[in-house]
Amino acid sequence: MKLIYSAVFLLLIGCNQHENADDEIDRAIAEFSSKNSYVGLAISAVKGERTIASRQYGFADKALAIPFNQSSLISLGSNAKTVTAAAILLLEERGLLKTTDTIQQHFPFELKHFEQVTVEDLLCHTSGIPDVFNEEQFQNYQWQKSVSQKEFVDKLNEKPVVIQSGTRYSYNNTGFFLLGMVIEHLSNQPIGDFLREKIFPQANDPNLYYLGDSFYQPALVTAYEQGIFGSAVYEDPVEYRVVGGAGALGGNLTSYIKLFRAIFSGKVLTTASLNKMTTPCRYKNKDIVRNDQGQQVGLGIEITQLGGQLAFTRGGALNGYVSTIYHIPSSDTTYGITGNTWSPLAPLLEEVILIQKAE
Structure with a gap:
């Protein structure tokens, strides 16, 4: 090439x-x-x-x-988790929930086996719930083709929690899908509408999209994956409506950086909520939650050191599109990268x- x-x-x-x-x-x-x-x-x-x-x-x-x-539009994938976390904290600011509440208190369908799982457990990836997106746990279920949220939840209810919530980290897309449903339930509107009204405007950029509904579907650039003879056009993409609050975010590099700067500068959340988002999660035994790379886990973000400085980070990888962001608060500097190859x-x-x- x-x-x-x-x-x-x-x-x-x-x-x-x-x-x-x-x-x-x-x-x-x-x-x-x-x-x-x-x-x-x-x-x-x-x-x-x-x-x-x-x-x-x-x-x-x-x-x-x-x-x-910088204007090339892509799926921003799991960067949606930061936005979903911000939306949950906005609902907490309104008094509609507490992150210490159980998920069942604010969920539109019955969740079996998850009575002790809290909103915070989901935000911190410590819920212990099975991950429907993990094909090893649900080998006979093609989650990419689910026809409704209810079908998704029914499949989730088939498997009990095998790890006590709040005791172990395990990256979990399903938790943020459920949080997206909580946002819809408590705000009485689709999650896409909530994001377009309450969060995206704070970035002051028109090129931010919720890809999980039919409000407006932008033309994304071509996505690729590694093939036998180099790169090839990405095949069998996931429907964005299925991933919801876990990954249905779209934009370009410019809007991506503006969005995260809006969140980390306090344009979206109060100081108290932003501090809550950027404070490391803790297990029930009070130890700090860390991911598999050793980074501390915040609410919808990771907290790390880069060049000896505190940094907040998140990334996404979905349908052949990949992105990562680092925000260094001490210098008010945000670094972002976007690409179209898996x-x-x-x-x-x-x-x-x-x-x-x-x-």
Whole structure:
């Protein structure tokens, strides 16, 4: 694949040092793209109100040679979990629930076996509920083709909790699907309408979408996956209505960064709610919850250290589209990356950030 790119850096540093960092970043991205047959990706960094870095590489559509850039629309996948968590906290601000409430208190259908599972357990991935999206647990159920929320819940009710809630971390998409249903139940409106009214406007960007309804379906760029002879068009995508609050978020790199900056700057939540979101979850024994990578787990986000600085992070991977974001509160800097090929982008973004910080 011929790699094309453009780059604009607005950092006020020495030219020679800047050029060396640019070359190093270009080499890192070229190596990554070659190794992973990556078709198109974009990287940006925003500090305060100023874009300090903006790069784009490759294609939004390889066959038509359309460049991939910051405006290329993709599915943002599990970044929806941060938005769902913010929506739950907004409902708590209204007095409609408490995160310490059990999920059954606010759920429209009966949930068997989950009497002790709280809203917070779901937000922290410590609920212990079976994950319908995990094909090993539900081998005879094609969740991608479920016809209704009720069918999904009925299938979930077939299996009991095997781990006591609040005692172990296990990444769980089903929990955020259920939280999306809670949002609909308590707000008396579809989750897409709630997000379009209460959260998306705070980002002040029209290119944010809830992909799980028919309100408006944007044209996403072509998605790819690794094939025998390099990249191939992604096959058998999941219907976004099925993933709901766990993954039905869409946008481009620019709107993605604006959305997360709106959340982390307090435009969406009160200070108390934002502090709650960014405080590490704890097990019942008071130990801090950590994910499989050792990162601390917040409400719909991960909390980590990057270059010796506190950072909030989240990412998504769905239907061939991949994205990752890091927000460093001490410098009010947000780094984001989006791409259209099924391969993790977080390690690449971390490498680019550390190269920039070493300048």
